[in-house]
Amino acid sequence: xxxxxxxxxxxxxxxxxxxxxxxxxxxxxxxxxxxxxxxxxxxxxxxxxxxxxxxxxxxxxxxxxx
Numbered sequence: 001x002x003x004x005x006x007x008x009x010x011x012x013x014x015x016x017x018x019x020x021x022x023x024x025x026x027x028x029x030x031x032x033x034x035x036x037x038x039x040x041x042x043x044x045x046x047x048x049x050x051x052x053x054x055x056x057x058x059x060x061x062x063x064x065x066x
Contacts, residue, residue, distance in 0.1 A: 003012040008025035017027050 002015050004015055005011070006013045006020040006023060006025055009020060009023040011020065011022045013020045013027055015027070019026050
């Protein structure tokens with residue numbers, strides 16, 4: 001257990017709490033998990049974009065050769 005500042009009122013709040021006892025603002029306890037999901041989606045989008053460009057290049061190459 002550690003204390004983090006509340007995003008709303010900046011008072012110390014336990015990381016085990018679901019909301020700030022002073023102001024009632026929710027405590028974000030899964031920030032690293034959310035960040036990893038966002039980075040994973042960004043990587044997947046880049047991978048799909050790369051595959052799309054690769055397929056476009058392959059189609060253009062086949063069209064030139066035929």
